[in-house]
Amino acid sequence: MPPVKIAINRECNGCGICVRICPARAFTLVEQRAVLSGSCTFACDHCAAACPQQAITTELFPAEPFNFSSFAVDQNPAAATTLSGLVRLMRSRRSCRLYQDKAVERKILTDLIKIAITAPSGTNSQKWTFSIIDNRRRVIDFGTEIAAYYRRLNRLAEKSWLRKILTICGQPQLEHYYEEYYESISEGLELWYNKKEDRLFHGACAVILIGAEPGASCPREDALLATQNLLLAAESMGLGTCLIGFAVEAMHRDRKIKATLNIPAAETIYSVIALGYPQLRFQRPAQRRKIDINWIS
Ligand SMILES: Cc1cc2nc3c(=O)[nH]c(=O)nc-3n(C[C@H](O)[C@H](O)[C@H](O)COP(=O)(O)O)c2cc1C
Known part of the structure; x- marks a missing residue:
């Protein structure tokens, strides 16, 4: 800079x-x-x-104005989030896998991005990128690209001789994939192609992709911190979200998928978020494993 x-x-x-x-x-x-x-x-x-x-x-750089279309920011410091309210919000965020067939307005999607970029970034580089698919038809097109990638991968993974050779050559990833994911992915593909059932984006009407341009000092961290901001903001707006790691992985392995979304080849995508109006609200917050803190004194 x-x-x-x-x-x-x-x-x-x-x-x-x-x-x-x-x-x-x-x-x-x-x-x-x-x-x-x-x-x-x-x-x-x-x-x-x-x-x-x-x-x-x-x-500085030309700054994004922090005025929002879908809500007003209360400037009164007394209206600042209480710790208990913040924790309640964090705990109530759950992954949503049941969405209504209802589009999310662009002004709300824009506000979510503006909230996302309040996150810190390494050396303040702010080289994060945001792409938004705002309608179900395009979400399905994107899903079809992802499904095609996994169909090709499953066809490779079916070949036991290939898995064996790769393992002998010190590349056991295909064997691991076969053991961990092959069956559930086959089932997902069967549903996608033959029943039009969406186990990938869970029927979401919007997808947000967060990535980074080249040159950031900590691109992954920047993108993921912005992602968490966005997930919490969406929760407080009554929207459901779900991170889709399968889509991130497919985009890393098959670089052509980015081109179908007009995402420049040099950009790296670190999170793909399914987003929309949830069909139901969770009654209970997420349970987490007991933690064991390594105290250093
Ligand atoms: C990096 C990451 C990738 C994920 N990928 C997927 C995915 O591909 N599909 C999916 O349905 N859920 C995915 N999830 C959601 C997790 O399964 C979910 O966060 C976890 O089970 C905890 O549930 P909660 O989000 O309701 O607290 C992903 C979550 C993370 C953090």
């Missing part, structure tokens, strides 16, 4: 907060005033956001 343009005005009282907070160590104090002594490429804006005198201005 090019260096960020930073200006410090006369209001600076030399408190030194910018010196301490800047991850690029771009500020120093000279005669009780902050001066720019280095350059910053992070565009994190922490200096301007933390300055109690509002003495710092930064010239």
Whole structure:
């Protein structure tokens, strides 16, 4: 990223907060005033956001306006989410595998992306990408590409001699696939092709793909943090979501699938999210295994 343009005005009282907070160590104090002594490429804006005198201005990238179409943001700090409300929301999010045949409006889908990008990103690169399939017909087209990939894979996995040779050559992945997934995928394919039953996207009317452009320092983490934001926001809007790892895997293995969605070849997709109005609400939050914390003191 090019260096960020930073200006410090006369209001600076030399408190030194910018010196301490800047991850690029771009500020120093000279005669009780902050001066720019280095350059910053992070565009994190922490200096301007933390300055109690509002003495710092930064010239960043063109920013996405944070106004939403499907709801209003309450600016009152007292309306901030309570911890218990936040935890309730996190616990109530469950994977939805039963969707209504009802499209999700574009303005809601856009708001979800705007919420997703409030996530942090490595070196603030924000090189995440978002593609949205907003209607059931295109979801089915996408599913057909994924199904074709697994049909080819299953045909390969059926060949016991091939599995054996690959295992001997130190590539046991096809054998593992055969043992773990072959049968359930065969069943899913049978339903997809012969019964028009969708075990892949579970009948969702929208699919969101989150990826990253080349050049991000932590592309997978950035995309997945944005994903979790989106899942929680969707839950609080009454929408159901389900991560579809099978689609991510197929897109990694068969790079042509991206072209069918007009996704540039250089982009990598890290999450595929089925999304829509759920047919039912869960009565209970998810149970989680007991955790064993490794305390280091
Ligand atoms: C990385 C990842 C990939 C997943 N892939 C699929 C998938 O392909 N199909 C599916 O129906 N569910 C998928 N899931 C959903 C999980 O099965 C689900 O999150 C898990 O069973 C816990 O249930 P919960 O989400 O209701 O808490 C995936 C979840 C994750 C985190």
